[in-house]
Amino acid sequence: MNAETQVVTPKTVDLAASFEESGVAEVLRELDEALVGLAPVKQRIRETAALLLVDRARRQLGLATETPTLHMSFTGNPGTGKTTVALRIADLLHRLGYVRKGHLVTVTRDDLVGQYIGHTAPKTKEVLKKAMGGVLFIDEAYYLYRPENERDYGQEAIEILLQVMENNRDDLVVVLAGYADRMDRFFASNPGFRSRIAHHIEFPDYSDGELGRISETMLAEQNYVFDEGGKRAMTEYIGKRRAQPHFANARSIRNALDRARLRQANRLFETSSGPLDATALSTITEADIRASRVFLGGLDVDRAQDERA
Amino acid sequence: MRLRQGQFSFLPDLTDDDIRVQAQYAIDNGWAVSVEYTDDPHPRNSYWEMWGHPMFDNRDAAAAVYEVNECRKQHGSKYIRVLAFDATHGWESIRMSFIVNRPAEEPGFRVVRQEGEGRQIRYTIESYAVREPEGARYA
Ligand SMILES: Nc1ncnc2c1ncn2[C@@H]1O[C@H](COP(=O)(O)OP(=O)(O)OP(=O)(O)O)[C@@H](O)[C@H]1O
């Protein structure tokens, strides 16, 4: 190498500046604003971001380090924001230069595991290739492992995954997600995964207050608001809904609001005569919430399945 | 004799990172990258064996490097090349092609002379490798 092409190693780095200019600050700010609650998750992400920034600075100073292991596991109940956070993580890793493209590929068992001999490996590899340069999010990862069926093809997918997670650490980041107790059992019987995953992040259930705030931000995103009565009814709804089957945290709220908007539209259609103003078109009232079956003691089975879909 | 076919064949062997950068160039242009191998290096042998399907929907070239390495595991003693296919109307053909793997020994080609009528001579070339049956070449 001659003098001209030699890379000049800087003597110092300015962490605060690289925090801002890498866009990490912005991602964290967005994360804080867009997502209600989730304090422990946000804390872990901030810590990870700090680690990566320092790691990057060390590289710039020539204190060569290996690529840190970035594979993660997200555990938490349905609708606690795992997928949403995964999207932001992909963006974060992209801005820090740890993944080249920053897209998120979301899969479950069926996308990875085949139906017959020789079907699984190409399927898994196809998915892995699609995720390269970004983040592969495997939802309900424990379904990959079915010990009760010794000829299950899931094992084959697991082996390929483990190999790629180790050998292609620079090419993609894998996030495994699922409910805490089952993930624990999954890791216990698949120590290969446990050892390849550096960051375990737990997503707590939302409190009633947080769900209330989430309902308001969700409405605001679509240019709706609660009136006084609507807000009170929503608070009551959240308390009741939590005790009923198939409660899925923020997702239950989203579904409830979708139905409330439907009822609002019907109400406007049936009761209004004459012109409606913007306020009328965007207000969710007590009646729109209270008509829910949740107030009659619960959803019947059909509705419960709807809710999950 | 070092086989000179396609792009970059007068350069030293490409590293995986070189391959990635070239494949990324193809992907960024919207071309589908694919991997092929052969043990019949005749320049007119346009049909090499396909290693899997062309990668139409991979955004990152690490996927191409991954497949090259998978192919090397099984066909490491043969020629392997990376192609970029442009599907746009009017092109519909290969835009890039370069060798990414070659046998340890490349015996090269011999000239074959065939005598025709009236002392006419027809010339052709034959690679020494193809005198062995398929599978036993470059073993
Ligand atoms: N903290 C939050 N603030 C605002 N909206 C949220 C929050 N958490 C989740 N949501 C919303 O709730 C819905 C469900 O979230 P998400 O899909 O991320 O949950 P999940 O944990 O992946 O669920 P599952 O385990 O069932 O896949 C999404 O529409 C998301 O926008």
Ligand SMILES: [Mg+2]
């Ligand atoms: Mg999800």
